[in-house]
Amino acid sequence: MSDQSLYAAREPIFPRRVSGRFRNLKWGIMLVTLGIYYLTPWIRWDRGPSLPDQAVLVDLASRRFYFFWIEIWPHEFYFVAGLLIMAGLGLFLFTSALGRVWCGYACPQTVWTDLFILVERWIEGDRNARIRLHRADWSLRKWRLRISKWLVWLLIAVATGGAWVFYFTDAPQLMRDLLSLSAHPVAYITIAILTATTFVFGGFMREQICIYACPWPRIQAAMMDSDTITVAYRDWRGEPRGKGNVRKRDRAAAERAEREAQAAGPGQVRYSPTPYPNPRLQGAGTAKQAAERQDHGDCIDCMACVNVCPMGIDIREGQQMECITCALCIDACDDVMDRIGKPRGLIDYLALSDETAERGGAAPVPVWKHVLRPRTILYTALWSLIGFGLVYALFIRSDIELTVSPVRNPTFVVQSDGAIRNIYDVRLRNKTGEARQFHLSLTSDYILRISLEGTDDLSVSVPADTTVLQRVYVTARADDPAATAQRSDLRIWVEDLGSGDRAGRATTFNGREP
Amino acid sequence: MSDTKIDKETGVETTGHNWDGIEELNNPLPRWWLWTLYATIIWGVGYTIAYPAWPMLSGASAGLLGFSTRAQVAEDIATHDARNEALVADLVSADLAALAPADDLHRYAVARGASVFRAQCSQCHGSGAAGAKGYPNLLDDAWLWGGDVESIAYTINHGIRNETDPDARWSEMPAFAEILEDGEIDAVVEYVVSLSSQEYDAQLAEAGSAVFADNCAACHGDSAEGNRDLGAPALSDAIWLYGGDRETLKTTVRYARFGVMPAWGQRLSDADVNAVSVYVHSLGGGE
Ligand code: SF4
Ligand code: SF4
Numbered sequence: 007m008s009d010q011s012l013y014a015a016r017e018p019i020f021p022r023r024v025s026g027r028f029r030n031l032k033w034g035i036m037l038v039t040l041g042i043y044y045l046t047p048w049i050r051w052d053r054g055p056s057l058p059d060q061a062v063l064v065d066l067a068s069r070r071f072y073f074f075w076i077e078i079w080p081h082e083f084y085f086v087a088g089l090l091i092m093a094g095l096g097l098f099l100f101t102s103a104l105g106r107v108w109c110g111y112a113c114p115q116t117v118w119t120d121l122f123i124l125v126e127r128w129i130e131g132d133r134n135a136r137i138r139l140h141r142a143d144w145s146l147r148k149w150r151l152r153i154s155k156w157l158v159w160l161l162i163a164v165a166t167g168g169a170w171v172f173y174f175t176d177a178p179q180l181m182r183d184l185l186s187l188s189a190h191p192v193a194y195i196t197i198a199i200l201t202a203t204t205f206v207f208g209g210f211m212r213e214q215i216c217i218y219a220c221p222w223p224r225i226q227a228a229m230m231d232s233d234t235i236t237v238a239y240r241d242w243r244g245e246p247r248g249k250g251n252v253r254k255r256d257r258a259a260a261e262r263a264e265r266e267a268q269a270a271g272p273g274q275v276r277y278s279p280t281p282y283p284n285p286r287l288q289g290a291g292t293a294k295q296a297a298e299r300q301d302h303g304d305c306i307d308c309m310a311c312v313n314v315c316p317m318g319i320d321i322r323e324g325q326q327m328e329c330i331t332c333a334l335c336i337d338a339c340d341d342v343m344d345r346i347g348k349p350r351g352l353i354d355y356l357a358l359s360d361e362t363a364e365r366g367g368a369a370p371v372p373v374w375k376h377v378l379r380p381r382t383i384l385y386t387a388l389w390s391l392i393g394f395g396l397v398y399a400l401f402i403r404s405d406i407e408l409t410v411s412p413v414r415n416p417t418f419v420v421q422s423d424g425a426i427r428n429i430y431d432v433r434l435r436n437k438t439g440e441a442r443q444f445h446l447s448l449t450s451d452y453i454l455r456i457s458l459e460g461t462d463d464l465s466v467s468v469p470a471d472t473t474v475l476q477r478v479y480v481t482a483r484a485d486d487p488a489a490t491a492q493r494s495d496l497r498i499w500v501e502d503l504g505s506g507d508r509a510g511r512a513t514t515f516n517g518r519e520p
Numbered sequence: 521m522s523d524t525k526i527d528k529e530t531g532v533e534t535t536g537h538n539w540d541g542i543e544e545l546n547n548p549l550p551r552w553w554l555w556t557l558y559a560t561i562i563w564g565v566g567y568t569i570a571y572p573a574w575p576m577l578s579g580a581s582a583g584l585l586g587f588s589t590r591a592q593v594a595e596d597i598a599t600h601d602a603r604n605e606a607l608v609a610d611l612v613s614a615d616l617a618a619l620a621p622a623d624d625l626h627r628y629a630v631a632r633g634a635s636v637f638r639a640q641c642s643q644c645h646g647s648g649a650a651g652a653k654g655y656p657n658l659l660d661d662a663w664l665w666g667g668d669v670e671s672i673a674y675t676i677n678h679g680i681r682n683e684t685d686p687d688a689r690w691s692e693m694p695a696f697a698e699i700l701e702d703g704e705i706d707a708v709v710e711y712v713v714s715l716s717s718q719e720y721d722a723q724l725a726e727a728g729s730a731v732f733a734d735n736c737a738a739c740h741g742d743s744a745e746g747n748r749d750l751g752a753p754a755l756s757d758a759i760w761l762y763g764g765d766r767e768t769l770k771t772t773v774r775y776a777r778f779g780v781m782p783a784w785g786q787r788l789s790d791a792d793v794n795a796v797s798v799y800v801h802s803l804g805g806g807e
Contacts, residue, residue: 014548211552218550415648419659419804422757424717429659429804459804460621479804484758 016214018140022133022310026337035111036120043503044165047172054439056468058176066174072472076400077437077471082411087395087490092389099385101229103377104355105236109222110332115215118166118208120314122159129155133313159209160201165199213317216330223327230357233376237331239322239353242365245303304348311335311353321353331355406444407435408500410478410511417516424484428515432478434500436468442502443467448480450496452488454515455481465503480515491517523759604628612790616669616798635797636792640784641800649803654762654779659804664751665689666807671748673797677785680751685783688691691729696735697774704731709769715744715756716764 019188030160031466043404051061051074063072070442071078071086078085100107109116130136130151171193183189184197207215216223230236232393305322306362314335317328321335333355340350356364357376364370413429421427436442445465458464468474478498499510527534527545535544568574572588574581582588601608607628619626638647644655646712651657656664664673678687696705711728714720732744739752746754753761762777785793800806 011548013551013554015551214550214552218553413648415646416650416657416659419650419657420758421660422662422754422759424758427659427804459802477802477804 017318019213019316020133020140020290020313021134021316021334022313022338023127024310024314024334024338024341026340028333029337032111032120032332032334034333035284036044036117039112039114039117040121044169047169047177056470058179060176062173063176064174079435082403085364085396085399086391087466092392092396095385095389095392099382099389101226102231102234102385103379103382104331105234106223106226106329106331109216109226109330113330115207115220116316116330116332118162118204121162122208122212123316125158125162126155129158146193153313156209163204163208166195166204167197170200171196184421213328215327216317227327231381233357233379235355235357235373235376237329237333237336237353238325238356238358239305239311240351240356240364241303241322241324242361244303244322246302246308265503304343304352306342306346308342310338310342314338325358329335361424391429404507404509405437406442406500406502406507406509407437407513408498408509408511409433410498410513412513413515418518420518421481424489425481426484426489426516426518427479427481430478430480430498430513432476432498432500433473434466434468434476435469435473439470441469442504445501446478447499447501448477448496449499449510450488450494450515452482452496452515453486454488454496455483456498457481482515482517488515489517490519492519493517527561550726607790611794614794616673616794616801619669619798622800629795629798630802632792633795633797633802636788636796637799640788641796644781648801656761657759657805658800660759661805661807662754662757663748663805663807664691664746664753666748667801667805669797669801669806671807672800673793675781676793676797676800677783679783679785680781682780682783684786688783689751691739692778693739693752693776695774695776700731700735700773704728705770705773708732708736709766709773712744712755712769713764715764716758718764754794 046062047060049061051072053059053072057072060072061074063070063431065072069080097108126136130139139148139151168184175193180189180193184193211219245263311322312335315321316332316334316335317330319326319328321329336355336451339353343350343352351370354370355373356370359376360368360371409432411433413431416429419427419429432446434443434444444467445464446456446458447464448454456464457479458466459479466474466476480496488494494515495512496515497510497512499508499509523537526532527536527543530545533546535546537544551657568581569583570585570587571583572580584585597611607625610625611629611632614625614629619629637645637649640647642708645651645658646655649658657661661667663671663679675689678689681691682688700708707724707728709728710721710724711726711732713727714722714725715761715773732740733742736744739747739750740755741747741752746756758783760768761779762772784796786797
């Protein structure tokens with residue numbers, strides 16, 4: 007269309023080191039989440055002789071999921087569905103209450119990028135050193151630093167892809183196989199793909215993934231409202247910015263005064279740059295400094311908040327799609343405020359609905375008052391409801407189970423004595439660790455006889471942790487009403503004579519009448 | 521469309537598309553996206569060269585890697601055949617009657633037999649083995665030639681009333697239209713009807729019983745219980761291959777029936793015959 011380029015190169019971002027409460031929180035979360043991710047497959051759990059002793063195991067081949075003492079079979083997939091719904095609702099809840107906390111603290115993209123930046127800083131130095139290195143010509147030193155950085159990244163990336171595959175099979179065994187190069191090719195391919203994505207996403211693409219590849223920033227805009235807690239700059243307190251750029255400031259102040267004079271009716275509260283009394287400020291500095299503090303805001307335009315931002319944005323420009331609410335700018339600015347003797351919170355977690363009140367000089371509303379809203383309470387209620395439902399389902403499910411599929415090809419068979427026989431495929435599940443002898447029986451209003459294919463008695467032995475498919479015949483004598491009725495009800499029972507566990511399934515019997 | 525202008529807030533050019541007053545900014549795409557696009561195009565082209573893809577006059581281009589799903593299937597089949605070799609050898613020499621349902625060999629035989637049945641037998645006997653008019657139901661407990669697994673295997677091997685196998689099961693009922701009077705046929709049919717629990721004319725059946733004793737009892741037995749050595753069906757049970765109503769029975773008596781089954785021993789391997797015998801025996805009617 008014009009001279010504007012259709013494609014833009016990525017602007018490199020060199021986030022500066024920062025310390026503070028949110029940074030510490032993030033380190034803590036990184037430690038815990040990475041710890042869980044890397045260590046979980048190595049937790050052992052005695053599962054008897056035939057299964058790997060792994061506490062968390064996704065056994066794709068035999069379609070079982072083991073989680074400590076919980077064992078999920080394919081027919082119980084509603085547990086997984088329930089957990090996914092809970093994860094979705096949880097994300098809604100957190101987003102409506104606290105904005106993009108997930109993005110800022112727990113999202114793997116953020117966690118690994120943070121880790122990669124840590125490595126980068128450790129090898130190449132902090133922001134200024136990295137900028138210098140970036141601009142420098144390729145020298146031996148630059149090669150050395152770059153290659154060592156990439157090597158450490160690669161190590162982390164391999165470990166990341168490597169940890170993933172351990173969830174799907176016995177970890178120590180797989181580790182031995184991997185090292186002796188005898189593991190299944192799928193394991194190597196999976197590791198290779200995850201290594202490549204971790205390396206590229208965490209090392210080179212970073213914020214580009216959040217901005218261009220992730221759908222969540224778009225969706226979360228719809229999940230937030232003006233009561234949502236988000237990271238914002240109190241421009242009513244910070245502007246006009248200081249730093250002795252008097253002309254610029256004066257011009258800004260003049261413009262601002264004019265705008266406000268137009269906007270504010272009579273009796274409106276005037277903007278006050280430092281609304282909170284700060285004892286440390288009283289009598290500090292010379293009279294000239296004190297006077298100066300009166301005509302500009304608290305922001306000294308030091309750019310600390312911009313320099314630490316992993317997304318490369320300036321939060322003082324207002325809410326932006328790129329902001330992942332990681333709060334590093336809060337830590338950076340709080341540090342600056344401490345040093346110049348101003349109250350913290352120039353950049354802060356706050357709800358946009360408070361702006362007007364705070365502009366008028368009111369104290370900030372506590373975070374919990376924004377978090378506890380009908381909307382978040384509703385999400386929490388729904389979330390807990392599903393959670394309780396799943397826990398309840400987990401406790402009532404039985405160790406023996408059966409499914410009954412009536413054979414409908416043909417619907418019934420006439421025997422030589424005129425009796426009518428129906429066939430059922432009964433699948434018996436034994437979810438206990440030892441082989442069981444299951445006894446089958448039926449109840450119905452009619453005189454129906456049950457018999458099993460391949461055996462003269464009514465018991466089937468089911469090995470530990472397996473299912474057995476058993477053909478079951480149910481016969482109605484020629485003169486029984488069930489033989490001539492179109493359809494009658496019956497229930498097939500399975501009982502473990504040893505433990506007394508019992509389960510039944512209702513089904514129907516097809517008679518001769520169509 | 522196309523009234524390009526600069527957005528005042530951001531200083532970015534707009535695309536000129538306008539939806540209810542909302543305009544779209546024309547921000548540049550990231551360059552890596554462009555490179556990714558090129559990479560996928562190169563990948564796509566390479567893929568179609570490496571694998572079969574391009575339509576030619578006869579078939580598709582073969583691809584440099586020589587990949588073929590058909591060859592893969594053949595390989596899979598060969599792997600499975602090799603894995604089952606021992607089972608197949610056992611199955612050929614097995615004493616079928618001695619196979620216990622819990623045996624691996626029995627399980628293998630049933631699974632293999634089921635697939636043979638679906639391919640070869642279901643056309644006549646139905647996919648659920650329930651048969652049809654003229655084609656016996658294999659799920660019930662009535663057998664013309666015996667329902668133990670060895671008799672079933674013999675029937676499958678040699679077939680029924682086919683000229684290709686001298687050992688085929690062979691039974692032939694005379695066409696009584698040339699032997700009996702119409703009245704006698706009516707009477708004997710009434711007698712047969714009386715054997716199954718239907719309404720009948722007692723006087724006529726009485727007359728028929730004499731006709732039966734003279735003409736039919738030799739094969740079907742004195743009390744019409746049938747004779748498996750001759751393949752003569754029992755007429756006193758509830759199962760009719762062609763139907764148990766008077767009209768059908770008259771047709772059967774007048775013209776006789778001549779159902780034919782191929783000798784599968786000539787077409788299938790011994791393992792397949794044994795497997796499908798075990799399968800049929802396991803369906804519920806096996807003795
Ligand atoms: S502006 Fe940057 S540093 Fe501040 S919360 Fe947003 S993403 Fe984090
Ligand atoms: S860190 Fe604080 S004082 Fe420094 S520029 Fe950012 S907002 Fe202003």
